[in-house]
Amino acid sequence: MLWKLHLVGIAIAGVLGLSGCDSPRGIDYDGKRLLVVDMHLHPGDWDGIPDDTRKFIGGRFPFPLNLNPKTTAEGILSAEGILSEMDKAGVSQSVLFAVYSPRTVGITTNERVLSDTAKAPDRLFGLASLRVDNFRADKDSELNRLRAALSNPSMIGIKLAHAHQHFRMDDPSFFGIYQVASDLKKPLYLHTGSSPFPGTASEAPYTDPSYLESAVKAYPGAVFILGHLGYNFTEQQNGALEACIRLAKIYLNVYLEPSALGSKGSDPTGENLKIAMQRLREAGLVDRIIYGSDGPQSPGFVKDYLTRTVTAMRAAGYTDNEAQAVFSGNFARVFNVAPAK
């Protein structure tokens, strides 16, 4: 009975605009309809998330959905839930991340991601990942598992989060992962900046993208996408933004992704995201930006983050052609994925 009431609440949230109404796909940008690809979404199982992180995530849900966070989370973390959130936001295609961070944000297996992408193969793609918590012993088997996952056409890249997985960005022991990316021409997505989740590593070698430079330089055939623009989520500041810009200006295989940093919780006024987007444009890096939200997080987040990003880009003076590149053009080029209408 209670879970039925809870579903009523989720429906109310939708009616009240927390989830928003279904929109035609794309966004209106200065009178032009632009396709949107969200390259950063997380599917998953509530039971695969550690306790402290569950509390953290549940605490961000609106009341009373936070009274039963498992029901709420599983409603939006399923493939159907994610597609629903995408439809509400007008997002055409999305990339779902596998995650192997058992001590911090939990585990979403490659198999789970493949099962979800199979439900909408023209709209959902995946980034594979691997365990690194016993990498000295399991290196070969983990890299083989990664290669096997990437052999599926819907797995279009690799996801790593040094701060969540507790390995240094400059540790050559892990460079074999970048070799796989280079060999298979599968872009790497890397979490940069600090993390709000309990148990993450906060020291510079795990969060500052400057520590990736040796890998970026050693593997010019691998594309490195610097997630969150090095944002300092603890202090709510554009922490390592300039380091990201410096790397992208020097190395053609570096791309930038502005997810999560501009959310209501991490940037209440929206000023930090505006400044970041402005700096990237001033630095001539518009063709290196790939949009992502880091949703679904809570009902309505995917749409809300897209709206906040559009606001920031308008304020930063992005033209419609530049916005089209950020929202879908750069993604299609880098991942070699045909856009879905």
Add this chain to the structure above:
Amino acid sequence: MQVISAFALAALLSPQVDGAQSAANGTVLQPMVPALDPSLLPTDPVVLDQLAGGPAKGAWGVSVQGGYPWFTLRALVGVGARLAPLFELETALGRRFTTSLGLSLAWVNRPYFRLSGEVLLGWLLQEGEISRRGPSGELRLRMAIPTRRVVPYLVLGTRHALLPSRTRIERESGTDTSWSVRHEWTPWGTLGIGIRISQQLGIDMAADYGWVDAPSSVAIPGAHLGLHFGGGR
């Protein structure tokens, strides 16, 4: 019956409803209205007392209000001077509970307007992954504009809870325990309509907005249907 009708009319026209005093003068008046109008009865209907607070001495009532996400059980009994002890049990989805005792006092009691204040003290318990517990308190204003059958009403409240948290760090050298306390604020508003079925029975429907843990959180509005019954009137 004639006495009651005449008294009721007099009471309606008087600025302060106080049936006991008017009846006490013993005056027998001729009928001034052709039939008994239920709205002119000497005591207030239970739905008004429950929604607007401050029942007359001896009048008691129980309310059961259920909807999304709130369910509330509320009992009042008037003890005189429009003062009434009250008990409330409230839950949101069976996961968050507040039990409170308090006092309700009508400050303004006119035939077509009642304003009362309530103060409650109790205990908050929230179960599940985001558990909370601690003492709670609330200050509340209730306003109603009763008409013949219908009682439009508004409730405004400010709820506060103190949530203690214990941290234990176990080291080789021993265990450190520290306590911290967090304040949770919940501004509250209810806007609704009560309907008098009889003096002892009524219903209501309303929209509720309890912004739990404001201002850092987001809350979804709710709604409820209520049943009110009582006696001593």
